[in-house]
Amino acid sequence: MNVVRGIDPFDHPDAQRRFRIMTDADELARALDYPWDKWTVFLHPAQRQIVEKDYNGPVRVSGTAGTGKTIVALHRAVHLARNHPDARVLLTTFSEMLANALRAKLRRLTSNEPRLTERLEVHAIDSVGKRLYETQLGRAKIASRGHIQQLLNEASGRVPECKFSARFLLGEWEDVVDDWQLKSWEAYRDVKRLGRGRSQTLRINYRTSHQIRMQADRLLGQEVLDVDGNVDDRRGTVSVFNGPSPDIWVFDTIEEEAGAVEAWLKDRNSEGIAPHEIGIFVRSTAQIERAKSAAHQSGITFNLFPAIINKYYSTLI
Numbered sequence: 001m002n003v004v005r006g007i008d009p010f011d012h013p014d015a016q017r018r019f020r021i022m023t024d025a026d027e028l029a030r031a032l033d034y035p036w037d038k039w040t041v042f043l044h045p046a047q048r049q050i051v052e053k054d055y056n057g058p059v060r061v062s063g064t065a066g067t068g069k070t071i072v073a074l075h076r077a078v079h080l081a082r083n084h085p086d087a088r089v090l091l092t093t094f095s096e097m098l099a100n101a102l103r104a105k106l107r108r109l110t111s112n113e114p115r116l117t118e119r120l121e122v123h124a125i126d127s128v129g130k131r132l133y134e135t136q137l138g139r140a141k142i143a144s145r146g147h148i149q150q151l152l153n154e155a156s157g158r159v160p161e162c163k164f165s166a167r168f169l170l171g172e173w174e175d176v177v178d179d180w181q182l183k184s185w186e187a188y189r190d191v192k193r194l195g196r197g198r199s200q201t202l203r204i205n206y207r208t209s210h211q212i213r214m215q216a217d218r219l220l221g222q223e224v225l226d227v228d229g230n231v232d233d234r235r236g237t238v239s240v241f242n243g244p245s246p247d248i249w250v251f252d253t254i255e256e257e258a259g260a261v262e263a264w265l266k267d268r269n270s271e272g273i274a275p276h277e278i279g280i281f282v283r284s285t286a287q288i289e290r291a292k293s294a295a296h297q298s299g300i301t302f303n304l305f306p307a308i309i310n311k312y313y314s315t316l317i
Helices: 025-032 045-052 069-083 096-109 114-118 125-137 145-157 166-180 185-190 210-217 254-270 285-298
Strands: 059-062 089-093 120-124 198-201 223-225 231-233 280-282 304-309 313-316
Touching: 045 069, 059 069, 069 089, 069 096, 069 114, 069 120, 089 096, 089 125, 096 120, 096 125, 114 120, 120 125, 145 166, 166 185, 254 285, 280 285
Parallel strands: 059 198, 089 120
Antiparallel strands: 223 231, 280 313, 304 313
């Protein structure tokens, strides 16, 4: 083995895949014993540096699921409000359901500071835009997603041998044409993918076990390029606790899948796990009925949350 002086061997990518080096172990141990409501707003020391740092302009914070991006945003909003007593702070997200969850967490963070809470607002970005529009111009007339899809289908039907799927066209409309307010083919072709400048990446994953994170990381490459041309390097992220390895089942039919989910739910129920401690996630609202069927067959009471979270995931809990 060759050792180079002045270089920490644990910094090597191969070593980072095998070792998880922990600092602030006492604080982490206390955090893992927190009640759930406190655990959901726990801030790791490495995250606190990002929250409290002074930036001269916008900052982009990235990281894999469970590294605390949302918690950093919450604490940053509170930090700004505390340090700028004459300012109001707005925290926005793309989902109304997520905005509601953030409001609840924000109340936990500022429960002893009611005046601070008055200067903090959390809203879905769509609702903010609608409110501003109606304040200046009156009631907004917004085309529904279904109507837009119909118009796109009609337009593509007039193009001989159109090679693009309806899903692709809708995605391009929502994420590029409409977002950038493009009016011509030339504008669409030449639209710039602007970078965001300063970037911070969270590396400590303390909400997802090592086993689950490793399985999830297989779905994406080590580097992910976003629409603005920024590269997220997902290597070097470490989880701070272990857990059981996830089970992956593949079925030939929907009926077999539903039967397996039903049996799994019954087994967990017999072990004493309460229904509200179990969640069934599906890829989109199109699969909600499959999840409902399996839950009905198990005989376990459940609540349905059909709204799409972050435009990608639906939940049945």
